[in-house]
Amino acid sequence: MRVTDTVRTILSGYESETPGVKANLARILMQGRLGGTGKLVILPVDQGFEHGPARSFAPNPPAYDPHYHFDLALEAGLSAYAAPLGMIEAGAGSFAGQIPTILKMNSANSLSRLKDQAVTASVADALRLGCSAIGFTIYPASDDQFEMMEEIRDLAKEAKASGLAVVVWSYPRGGDLSKEGETAVDICAYAAHMACLLGAHIIKVKPPTAALELDAAAKVYRDRGVLVSTLAERTAHVVQSCFNGRRMVVFSGGEARDTEGLLNEIRQLRDGGATGSIVGRNAFQRPREEALELLGQIVDIYLGKA
Ligand code: FBP
Numbered sequence: 001m002r003v004t005d006t007v008r009t010i011l012s013g014y015e016s017e018t019p020g021v022k023a024n025l026a027r028i029l030m031q032g033r034l035g036g037t038g039k040l041v042i043l044p045v046d047q048g049f050e051h052g053p054a055r056s057f058a059p060n061p062p063a064y065d066p067h068y069h070f071d072l073a074l075e076a077g078l079s080a081y082a083a084p085l086g087m088i089e090a091g092a093g094s095f096a097g098q099i100p101t102i103l104k105m106n107s108a109n110s111l112s113r114l115k116d117q118a119v120t121a122s123v124a125d126a127l128r129l130g131c132s133a134i135g136f137t138i139y140p141a142s143d144d145q146f147e148m149m150e151e152i153r154d155l156a157k158e159a160k161a162s163g164l165a166v167v168v169w170s171y172p173r174g175g176d177l178s179k180e181g182e183t184a185v186d187i188c189a190y191a192a193h194m195a196c197l198l199g200a201h202i203i204k205v206k207p208p209t210a211a212l213e214l215d216a217a218a219k220v221y222r223d224r225g226v227l228v229s230t231l232a233e234r235t236a237h238v239v240q241s242c243f244n245g246r247r248m249v250v251f252s253g254g255e256a257r258d259t260e261g262l263l264n265e266i267r268q269l270r271d272g273g274a275t276g277s278i279v280g281r282n283a284f285q286r287p288r289e290e291a292l293e294l295l296g297q298i299v300d301i302y303l304g305k306a
Contacts, residue, residue, distance in 0.1 A: 020163020
């Protein structure tokens with residue numbers, strides 16, 4: 001596999017990592033249509049766990065089949081495919097070596113009142129299945145946030161020692177956080193920064209709004225003139241909060257919605273310097289041909305062609 005100078009520069013930001021970890025990051029960064037550009041588009045399919053099968057797959061029934069998602073990520077020329085244990089196991093043999101996989105190590109479900117997730121896989125599973133990375137969600141603000149951070153401390157240590165990359169979904173929720181605060185720009189940047197401090201190689205957050213949640217932080221944003229009025233400015237601020245661009249940060253797609261709205265949002269993420277997007281429902285809930293077209297347009301945006 002050829003590694004471009006751009007990818008080599010990104011890898012050099014991960015100063016303490018072993019050749020194994022860097023090789024797995026390189027596999028993701030060199031895959032698909034964005035291979036070598038330093039940009040990423042990832043397909044995540046853990047919504048069956050988080051929201052249930054019908055809410056996730058009834059809009060496009062072929063998506064009940066785990067192979068559908070491997071194939072979609074591959075055909076669309078994406079960078080990687082992320083899913084929980086059972087989904088990866090169900091296609092790992094047929095698609096071995098064809099698309100980098102990220103084993104989602106913990107999951108929530110809609111039947112629990114807790115803002116917490118169960119650890120449902122191991123680093124040994126990720127190695128057995130040929131994954132490039134482990135994926136883990138933390139819920140900053142929740143009553144269980146510290147336990148989640150301690151879980152990823154141990155899993156990240158084991159993953160890195162095994163040469164696997166670490167992707168952290170940092171989704172503030174629970175505790176005293178307001179609903180609006182979950183995506184407020186100060187909270188989003190804070191959540192992304194904490195994921196960096198926890199040792200994540202790739203950080204995943206939701207696109208931030210212009211809201212400011214914490215009074216103490218809001219004063220600094222105002223007094224210091226931190227620019228957060230456009231999504232591109234807010235994205236740049238999140239990128240800056242990720243060790244000034246030394247860590248890769250990708251932004252999620254959210255609930256399925258109109259194509260132009262989504263593409264315009266992604267253009268602003270790109271303009272703000274996002275590493276890329278991680279788009280689930282907007283992809284697999286559309287009929288396959290439509291999804292391929294949409295993912296093609298998203299990749300084109302990160303290629304600077306759209
Ligand atoms: P989507 O593009 O479907 O939003 O996927 C991104 C994701 O992070 C999934 O990995 C996860 O299942 C889902 O969002 C969680 O969404 P929410 O936190 O809104 O329940």
